[in-house]
Structure formats: structure tokens, C-alpha cells
Amino acid sequence: MKVAVVGAGPAGVRAVERLVAAGLSPVWIDEAPDGGGRIYQRPPPGVNRDARTLYGFEARRATALHTALDALKPRSDWRPETLVWHIRPEARQLHTLHRGRQAGVDYDAAILCTGAMDRVIPVPGWTRPGVTTLGAAQIALKTQGCGIGGRVVFLGTGPLLWLVAYQYAKAGAEVAAVLDTTPFATKARATPGLLRGGATFVKGLYYIAWLRRRGIRIAEGIAPLAIEGDAGGVTGVAWRDASGREHRVACDAAGMGWGLKPEAQLADLARVPFRHDPLQANWVPERDAAGRTPVRGIYLAGDGAGIGGAEVAEIAGARAALALLEDAGHRVDPIETVPLDRKLAAQARFRAALERAFPFPSHLARGIADDTILCRCEGLRTGELRAAARAEAATGPAPEMNRAKAFTRVGMGRCQGRVCGVAAAEVLAAELGCDVTAIGRLRGQPPVKPIPIPAAGDAP
Amino acid sequence: MKLTRLRDASRPRISLTLDGTPIEAQQGDTLLTALLAGGAGHLRESEFGDGPRAGFCLMGACQDCWVVVEGMGRVRACATLAGQGMKVRRG
Ligand SMILES: Cc1cc2nc3c(=O)[nH]c(=O)nc-3n(C[C@H](O)[C@H](O)[C@H](O)COP(=O)(O)OP(=O)(O)OC[C@H]3O[C@@H](n4cnc5c(N)ncnc54)[C@H](O)[C@@H]3O)c2cc1C
Ligand code: FES
Numbered sequence: 001m002k003v004a005v006v007g008a009g010p011a012g013v014r015a016v017e018r019l020v021a022a023g024l025s026p027v028w029i030d031e032a033p034d035g036g037g038r039i040y041q042r043p044p045p046g047v048n049r050d051a052r053t054l055y056g057f058e059a060r061r062a063t064a065l066h067t068a069l070d071a072l073k074p075r076s077d078w079r080p081e082t083l084v085w086h087i088r089p090e091a092r093q094l095h096t097l098h099r100g101r102q103a104g105v106d107y108d109a110a111i112l113c114t115g116a117m118d119r120v121i122p123v124p125g126w127t128r129p130g131v132t133t134l135g136a137a138q139i140a141l142k143t144q145g146c147g148i149g150g151r152v153v154f155l156g157t158g159p160l161l162w163l164v165a166y167q168y169a170k171a172g173a174e175v176a177a178v179l180d181t182t183p184f185a186t187k188a189r190a191t192p193g194l195l196r197g198g199a200t201f202v203k204g205l206y207y208i209a210w211l212r213r214r215g216i217r218i219a220e221g222i223a224p225l226a227i228e229g230d231a232g233g234v235t236g237v238a239w240r241d242a243s244g245r246e247h248r249v250a251c252d253a254a255g256m257g258w259g260l261k262p263e264a265q266l267a268d269l270a271r272v273p274f275r276h277d278p279l280q281a282n283w284v285p286e287r288d289a290a291g292r293t294p295v296r297g298i299y300l301a302g303d304g305a306g307i308g309g310a311e312v313a314e315i316a317g318a319r320a321a322l323a324l325l326e327d328a329g330h331r332v333d334p335i336e337t338v339p340l341d342r343k344l345a346a347q348a349r350f351r352a353a354l355e356r357a358f359p360f361p362s363h364l365a366r367g368i369a370d371d372t373i374l375c376r377c378e379g380l381r382t383g384e385l386r387a388a389a390r391a392e393a394a395t396g397p398a399p400e401m402n403r404a405k406a407f408t409r410v411g412m413g414r415c416q417g418r419v420c421g422v423a424a425a426e427v428l429a430a431e432l433g434c435d436v437t438a439i440g441r442l443r444g445q446p447p448v449k450p451i452p453i454p455a456a457g458d459a460p
Numbered sequence: 461m462k463l464t465r466l467r468d469a470s471r472p473r474i475s476l477t478l479d480g481t482p483i484e485a486q487q488g489d490t491l492l493t494a495l496l497a498g499g500a501g502h503l504r505e506s507e508f509g510d511g512p513r514a515g516f517c518l519m520g521a522c523q524d525c526w527v528v529v530e531g532m533g534r535v536r537a538c539a540t541l542a543g544q545g546m547k548v549r550r551g
Binding site for chain 2: 031032038043044045046047048049053117118127128129130131132133135136139140141143144145146147148149150171172173232233234252253263373376377378379413414415418419449450452
């Protein structure tokens with residue numbers, strides 16, 4: 001039986017671990033030069049930092065995951081630096097690219113553990129050099145020992161906002177301000193549910209308290225106005241507080257993000273249906289609690305299957321592998337699956353509280369000014385999408401995302417709408433006066449990431 | 461944009477060029493780090509005339525960090541390791 005696993009983050013590692021334990025040797029692919037995924041990404045060779053400074057409270061988990069990863073490489077068909085750029089479920093084949101070389105990988109069953117990326121809301125000035133996602137700010141520090149600037153503002157909402165601000169301050173960067181668009185009261189209301197999170201919740205409180213103790217400027221319930229700058233880059237961030245007063249703080253870089261969204265393009269190409277999850281405010285691929293999708297042979301685990309965080313990713317990876325084994329006729333003892341199912345259910349309750357504590361502020365996305373760049377790949381301004389939405393537009397109205405894309409090029413650029421897709425859907429929905437679910441989502445297209453042209457042409 | 465080296469900043473030096481100008485970097489730097497910590501300021505100009513760009517996601521997803529390396533062609537600066545003697549052009 002030919003099994004392929006895409007992704008070597010927490011979900012992929014634990015999936016491969018179960019497959020190998022059952023005597024299989026899956027093809028295991030990751031685009032990165034090494035495994036670890038986002039949270040436990042390893043720095044490149046030559047950058048020497050110990051697990052404690054790299055991963056903080058997560059050091060033990062990181063080391064355990066890396067140990068498992070390294071032990072599994074020789075026991076699987078490990079293919080790092082390899083992008084899966086297409087999947088054809090009817091042929092049961094993955095198309096891969098490794099250092100300019102194409103290959104086709106046949107599979108009977110595949111587990112897609114493709115992770116997530118930051119969800120962003122365009123803010124005036126967000127395309128300036130010096131503005132990155134929150135995740136990017138963390139990657140710079142974690143894998144390169146660098147801050148995105150010397151004096152940094154963190155803007156957005158969610159656990160990553162506070163974590164990255166803490167990590168920067170701890171590493172000796174000057175944190176000019178932490179600007180959370182979620183009001184304090186919203187977070188406080190979610191506290192009872194967050195208590196289920198145990199250590200995760202306590203760590204979150206610790207980061208926030210630590211930042212406050214340091215006297216770092218913190219503002220909650222704010223609306224961002226602009227990331228200001230000049231030819232040299234970022235010079236400051238301006239915002240409006242809950243009472244309507246405007247503020248600005250000087251800085252030379254800004255990290256921003258509003259939670260995460262699944263990197264689910266491969267699931268989409270595999271024709272897994274999607275549904276809109278109102279709590280996460282994300283489109284997520286359909287799967288059961290064990291990771292089975294309606295498409296035979298396709299399983300999903302980790303943040304690519306809906307945002308759950310690193311702990312959930314590990315459990316879900318293992319669970320999806322067991323589901324795959326079960327479906328393939330292996331004997332799987334419920335003694336293995338039942339505890340995993342129980343943990344996943346408990347974590348889902350915590351996750352729901354977390355989403356309520358840091359809800360996606362769709363009103364901010366809907367209110368983006370007309371002259372703010374919406375799609376950074378195509379240089380498209382928000383007003384152009386609004387104009388296309390209207391019935392009197394020369395093209396006729398664009399009542400859903402893919403028509404809007406055809407008319408305006410929104411989401412058609414090099415990132416394929418990964419960055420602007422969420423905000424664009426909110427803008428379109430607001431203009432049409434409908435719910436964001438009625439707008440649909442940008443459909444995935446192969447290649448999932450730009451690849452050299454000759455490689456795309458000559459199919460394997 | 462100027463990346464600030466905060467930790468592990470005394471690795472062996474390497475040198476490369478950006479549009480002919482020498483850039484000092486360190487072993488283990490990605491091209492993005494090498495260029496933006498080395499004072500390049502930005503990586504490319506938006507083809508729509510809205511100004512310079514210097515990457516956004518650092519995880520190989522947004523494609524905003526394209527540069528051209530002699531002998532390699534177009535690459536993502538955030539997903540490519542800097543090497544001694546690389547000749548880089550803004551993307
Ligand atoms: C930038 C960033 C930073 C984060 N930092 C934290 C943190 O500090 N703490 C925390 O709790 N959570 C963090 N998260 C959340 C994170 O998503 C989860 O904690 C966890 O990493 C999810 O594990 P995973 O296995 O589902 O996916 P990931 O860890 O994201 O792993 C997915 C892997 O799949 C690979 N991949 C994806 N698509 C393809 C393809 N087409 N071809 C080949 N390979 C592919 C990727 O290269 C990656 O290695 C972060 C997320 C992001 C985006
Ligand atoms: S910065 Fe996004 S792909 Fe390099």
C-alpha cells in the first residue's frame with residue numbers, strides 16, 4: 001500500500017510515526033529543508049541556538065518532536081525541499097518539484113498536514129517594507145535571531161500577538177506597543193471556557209502579565225488607522241482607541257495578524273468540499289473527527305484541517321494515521337483511538353473559547369478605506385473591488401469571489417489570494433449586503449505556489 | 461526595512477552582492493535576512509508602482525520577496541539560503 005504524507009510539522013510527524021509503527025514506509029514530503037513545521041521550525045545549519053531560547057516553554061515538546069522526526073526520516077521515504085504543487089485525486093497522484101525537478105508520486109492514501117498561515121486585514125501602509133505578519137516576525141527571531149526592526153509595534157489579535165510581543169521583548173528588542181483590536185471585556189467574558197486550556201491558558205496570561213509588568217504600552221479594543229512611513233520604511237503606527245481618540249507611536253517595523261487560516265489548497269485540489277466555520281471565521285475542508293474526508297483516500301490533520309494549534313496537530317496527526325490504517329484493513333485497537341478522540345474533543349472546547357476570546361473583527365475588514373491596497377500581489381485597491389461588486393459595473397455585478405477575481409484580479413496574483421482572500425470576501429459581502437458565506441471562497445488552482453514555467457508545462 | 465540582529469549574531473561572515481553593491485552577511489542567513497540586515501532596505505519594486513516591497517510572510521507563501529540570483533533564477537528570498545559570492549538582483 002502506497003501512502004504519502006504532506007507536511008512534517010507536528011501533525012505530519014505524528015502521522016508518520018503511527019504509519020511506520022504499523023510497518024508502512026510512507027513517502028513523506030515537506031517544502032522546507034527540514035521538518036518541524038511552523039511552531040517547531042528549525043534554524044538553518046550554522047545558526048546555533050538551544051531549544052530553550054528558541055522555543056521557550058515549548059522547548060520540551062519541540063525536542064521530543066524533533067527526536068521523533070529525525071528517527072523517522074530513515075524509516076520513511078523522506079523528501080525535504082520538495083513542494084507538492086498539485087494533487088489529482090482521480091489519478092491518485094501528487095505532483096512534486098524538488099530543486100527544479102518534477103516527479104509524480106502515486107498514492108493509495110494520503111494525509112495532508114499542510115498547516116496554516118496568518119490571517120491579515122489590510123491597513124493603510126501595510127505593503128511598506130518593515131510590515132510583516134506576526135508569524136513572520138516570529139520566524140525572523142526563531143530561525144534567524146533577528147527582529148523585523150529595532151523598535152516594533154505588534155498589531156492584531158489572538159494568542160500569537162501576545163506570544164510574539166513577549167518573545168521579542170525577551171530577546172532584547174524594543175516593543176513600542178501591543179495593539180489588540182479585541183476589547184479586554186471580550187477576552188474576560190471568555191475566561192471560564194479558557195480555563196479548560198489549563199497550561200496553555202496560564203502561559204497566555206503569563207505573557208500578557210509579563211509585558212504589562214515591563215511597562216510596555218498596551219492598548220485593547222483599538223481600530224488601526226495607518227502604518228505610517230517614508231521612503232526609508234515604517235515610521236509609526238496610528239490607531240483610534242475605544243473612546244474615539246487617535247494615538248500614534250513611533251516605530252521602524254510592525255507585525256500584524258488576526259489569527260490563522262488553514263493552508264488548505266491541496267485539500268481543495270483534491271476536491272474535498274469546504275464549509276464555512278462561523279466560530280473560526282474560516283473556510284475549512286470537510287472531515288470527520290478522525291480526519292477522514294468525503295474523498296476516498298484523502299485524510300487531513302493539523303491546522304490545515306481547521307485551526308487547532310500545535311497540541312491538537314500532534315493528536316490529530318496520529319488519529320488520522322489510525323483512521324487510514326483502519327480503512328486499509330489494519331487492526332486498530334480502540335484502546336489507541338479512544339483516548340485520542342477524547343483529547344481532541346476536549347481541545348475543541350478550549351479552542352471554541354479561544355475563538356470567542358479573540359474573534360475575527362470582520363467589521364475592520366468591511367470598513368477598509370477605498371484607497372487602501374487590498375490585494376498586494378496585484379496592487380488592487382479596495383474601492384476597485386467595491387465598484388466591481390455593484391450591478392452597474394461595466395462587467396455586470398460580481399456576486400461571488402471567483403467572479404470578482406475574474407473582473408478585478410483580486411486573489412489572482414502570485415499568492416493566489418492566501419493573503420487578501422479573507423478580507424476581500426468581507427469587503428464583497430458588505431458591499432452586497434449579504435453574509436460572507438454567500439460570497440464563497442477563492443478556489444484553489446494548480447500550481448499551489450508559483451513554480452518555474454517549464455516545470456509546470458511538462459507534466460510528470 | 462532593517463532587520464536587527466538580536467541573537468547568535470557572530471556567525472562566520474559571508475559576502476554577496478545586490479545589484480553590484482557588496483553586502484556583508486552571516487552563514488545561516490536566508491537571502492532575505494542577508495539583504496535586509498545588510499542595509500538593502502527593500503527587495504523589489506511593486507510592478508504596480510505602489511512602492512518598494514520587502515516580503516511579508518517569511519514562510520514562502522506570499523511571494524512578496526522575489527529576487528533574482530545569478531545561476532538560480534527567480535527565488536523567494538525568505539526561502540533561500542544566502543551563499544558566499546551570490547550575485548543577487550532585486551526582483
Ligand atoms: C508563522 C507561524 C508561526 C506560528 N507560531 C506558533 C507558535 O509559536 N506557537 C503555537 O502554538 N503555534 C504557532 N503557530 C500555529 C501553528 O499553525 C501550529 O502551532 C502548528 O505548527 C501546526 O502544526 P501542523 O503540523 O498542522 O502544521 P505546520 O507546523 O504548519 O506544518 C506544515 C508543514 O507542511 C509543509 N507544507 C505545506 N504545504 C506544502 C506543500 N504544498 N508541499 C510540501 N510541503 C508543504 C510546510 O512546509 C510545513 O512544514 C504558528 C503558525 C504560523 C503560520
Ligand atoms: S516573504 Fe512571503 S514568500 Fe517570502
